Amino acid sequence: MKDKKNKYLVTSALPYANGHLHIGHIAGAYLPADIYVRYRKLKNDDIIFICGSDEHGTAIEMSAIKEGVTPKEIIDNYHFSNKKAFEDLGINFDIYSRTSNPIHHDTSQEIFLNLFKKGILIQKKEKQLYSEREKRFLADRYVEGTCPKCGYEEARGDQCEKCGTNLSPLELINPRSKITGDTPVIKESTHYYFPLGKYQTELESWINTRQHWKPNVINYCNGWFKSGLQDRAITRDLDWGVKVPLQGNEGKVIYVWFEAPIGYISATKELFINRKEPEKWKEYWCNPEVKLIHFIGKDNIVFHAIVFPAILKANGDFILPENIPANEFLNLEGGKQSKSKGHGVLVKDIVKEFNPDVIRYTLASNLPENRDTDFYWKDIQTKNNNELAAILGNFINRTVVFAKSKFNNNIPNRYEEYKSDTDIFDYLSLQKNVISKHYDNFRFKDAINETMNCVRAANKYFNDNEPWKEIKNNIHRAETIINNCLQICYSVSILISPFLPFTSEKILKILNAGKKDFYWENTGKIILEADKSLGKNEILFPQINNNEIMQEDLNTTTEQQSESELIDLEYFKKIKLKVAKIIECEKIPNSKKLVKLKIEIGKKTKQLVAGISEYYKPEELLGKLIIVVDNLKKTKLMGIESEGMLLAAKKNGKLTLLTVQKEIESGSEIS
């Protein structure tokens, strides 16, 4: 049993170090991976679990510029925060590295150079927008201008959000940098492309050998094949990233989507350097016996199933993924979680409130394995109280309390005459195999459900054998029953440890048992010696009451106010609020709720378009004193210019204008 059997190399998607992790990420790529790895370790497989922060790219550089800090500060912040979040949740990587490490730069450059030397990369010249003032090329998303199709003035360089047209930044009329607002010039730039198209046939036949993959992954790939793979630029004009290792390419970096997955390799190298076996990484990455498994969310499928394998193939020497069990998304209270919209439950926050195992269980028992699933705060409470406490916690507790009060906190004897009473152990041994099969097939929800069935059976065993009665009639039998229950506790501790690692440890402590026999195969076996004393008992899952849950619920359903959303006074002062008097007012024809207002702000007048005609008739607005934002950018609504915005309170279909409590001249400032 001590022999290492299979070799696995497991990776979880590298989190982008530009935001905090939320529970959707955890349910997608990290928790399943951690469960899988823990399970394999219990089976004594040779497995390493790799992850790290993805720290390059435009978005991070732009965040740095916006916040007036260096990219390094941004990535340090999120790298360490996310690393800790993983630790708090018990996601146990063998290494959590980062792509800013030198070893990653070296590895990426090496692979890039190798492809270059093999003559695989293609150079293409292209015209791009360049900001003279910032001395940089502008990424498409960071250019805005007037849409050539619909005339919308704030279209982005990649797409017009108004009419939905896909754009190239060169098509924009009056393009300007989104960061500084200055006008860019067109400049030529040479980029290296990876000829993904050339690998299509090869990739297709490879994926055809992967019919055991989840259908969602295969479907997704087929979609890409159908529309045909295109060459992909793998360099960018950017400062922040892995430098292109060729002369004459100053100011260019390797595109993050090229280098980030290579992070899996560099992190593995780093792991074995730390372990003082610097060459050993090859025993994984260059060994066809090893099963490489990428855990990711569905948004990452194309890169892990198509782009990265193509790169690995092109480079040679490396193994390709054996499986990519991509998950769908976990929604929050029915709505999508998103970093940018601030709608999401951050790991760093939730671990402060709840037992990490309760979080793990809640997420794991509802993983988005086949489709998007929903997370509700209430689930935390329900799963804790009705499943973890009631079934699991209760079984451990009733057993241990019984031993403590009736047998002086010792493990009672098993008596020869009752040793044939082994149905429950047979069942556990059988279940062990059933559960294994589920894990092997990446069906974690089923695995967990079957595991809980074991605990249910344990409770049933306790109930059916009524030790509380037997202790009065037949002490030997009562002792044997409790001994059995304690043995079952040990088995349970093994079975739950992939998804409830902290609880598993606690149970061992309560049993006063070591890890010498802590292997999957020992499930259903008699491990604990009689007469040994037990440890200190502990309530594993205290009840979670309504208040605790309602508080969290409130925090998310009302707008979340994380520290990053707080503004300082200076920022607020930028908004010029003034009192204005409505001097003209008419409804805009054909609009549902727009009115055109002429307002007086002190000595000047302005035209406003406001969406209030469902609530106010034009004539009742005349002469009213209202509050307006005076320094808002002009915009056009239904072709009519609006030079500001009025303030109104709105809730549940009711709307009321803000006004002043006493008469005051228009143009008065508000502070």
Add this chain to the structure above:
RNA sequence: GCCGGGAUAGCUCAGCUGGUCAGAGCGUCGGAAUCAUAAUCCGCAGGUCGGGGGUUCAAGUCCCCCUCCCGGUACCA
């Protein structure tokens, strides 16, 4: 717009290549028990499988149309 994926018991979810597939967990209800965090165990619950049409001896399971969600749409990472 185009491509793809969803819509199954009160809730959250399983249902592979069409024929015990109408399921699980939780909740509800009834019963048993009282060692245990009022925790357990047993039993029950009748959901036109989003709507409509079609193929078939037979369809949540295949085809078409409709409604409602959600992703992707290739240089945002």
